[in-house]
Amino acid sequence: MGADHVAINRDVWDADAKNWVAGGERLWRAREPVWGNWELAEASLNLLPADLAGKDAIELGCGTGYVAGWLARRGARVTAIDVSANQLATARRLAEEHGVQIRFIEGNAEDTGLPDAGFDFAISEYGAAIWCPPGKWLREAWRLLRPGGRLVFLGNHPMALICSPESGAPCEAVLHRPYRGMWGVDWTRVELDPSGICFNLTMAGWMDLFAGIGFRVRKYQELYAPESATGTRAFVPAEWAREYPVEQVWHLEKPA
Numbered sequence: 232m233g234a235d236h237v238a239i240n241r242d243v244w245d246a247d248a249k250n251w252v253a254g255g256e257r258l259w260r261a262r263e264p265v266w267g268n269w270e271l272a273e274a275s276l277n278l279l280p281a282d283l284a285g286k287d288a289i290e291l292g293c294g295t296g297y298v299a300g301w302l303a304r305r306g307a308r309v310t311a312i313d314v315s316a317n318q319l320a321t322a323r324r325l326a327e328e329h330g331v332q333i334r335f336i337e338g339n340a341e342d343t344g345l346p347d348a349g350f351d352f353a354i355s356e357y358g359a360a361i362w363c364p365p366g367k368w369l370r371e372a373w374r375l376l377r378p379g380g381r382l383v384f385l386g387n388h389p390m391a392l393i394c395s396p397e398s399g400a401p402c403e404a405v406l407h408r409p410y411r412g413m414w415g416v417d418w419t420r421v422e423l424d425p426s427g428i429c430f431n432l433t434m435a436g437w438m439d440l441f442a443g444i445g446f447r448v449r450k451y452q453e454l455y456a457p458e459s460a461t462g463t464r465a466f467v468p469a470e471w472a473r474e475y476p477v478e479q480v481w482h483l484e485k486p487a
């Protein structure tokens with residue numbers, strides 16, 4: 232995959248940003264964080280550290296910025312980077328409306344230009360977590376973290392990608408794509424609802440990469456849709472996501 236994935240994904244998000252405004256407004260109003268496409272409660276998942284007060288935190292690929300908002304409301308000094316100027320315009324407006332201080336940066340989460348070891352906590356929910364090549368953005372996250380710092384990221388489970396038809400139609404309980412050699416999906420090429428280029432790895436691929444960089448895995452979570460879920464979110468029907476893991480969350484640590 233060439234470096235043009237950054238420009239392709241930026242253009243996709245700049246064009247799509249208007250469709251994320253209402254969702255961003257709703258999640259900025261949420262009192263408690265909810266995660267992923269099925270909006271699972273923080274109380275059941277614990278993605279955020281218990282104590283963020285006075286800590287330096289960064290969101291990598293912040294979109295409309297509600298995750299950054301949750302970090303700031305928990306007392307962190309927050310930086311949030313996104314490659315899409317239009318997504319950032321929504322994020323900046325909502326942060327101001329909610330009276331929340333966040334340093335927003337327009338840029339590439341794979342190469343932020345920020346100094347080494349400036350952060351205690353890094354997070355990505357469907358940002359760099361899926362839109363950037365893991366070997367690039369994870370090395371950047373490692374560089375940004377202080378020793379003892381933590382990284383949490385959430386994105387599609389590889390199983391959701393291999394069960395996704397080549398046409399871009401919703402997931403089925405059928406293996407449509409090879410697992411071996413998985414690098415992600417080029418959604419620009421699908422017939423139905425094309426978007427950008429997203430990245431993922433096999434389980435062994437993720438584990439090898441973490442070990443190669445030096446990250447320690449603290450926890451790994453596989454997420455399902457709730458029993459009450461209906462409809463289709465992103466490219467995944469609720470019936471599928473109740474039976475198969477639709478999303479994954481990695482909790483990593485840069486050892487002290």
Ligand SMILES: C[S@@+](CC[C@H](N)C(=O)[O-])C[C@H]1O[C@@H](n2cnc3c(N)ncnc32)[C@H](O)[C@@H]1O
Pocket residue numbers: 237240241244245291292293294295296298312313314315318338339340341356357358359362363
């Ligand atoms: C789905 S949003 C993630 C934000 C939010 N958590 C959410 O789920 O809506 C994906 C964001 O990733 C951003 N993104 C894609 N590639 C990026 C890159 N290379 N660097 C920084 N941000 C990127 C997009 O611009 C978009 O705003």
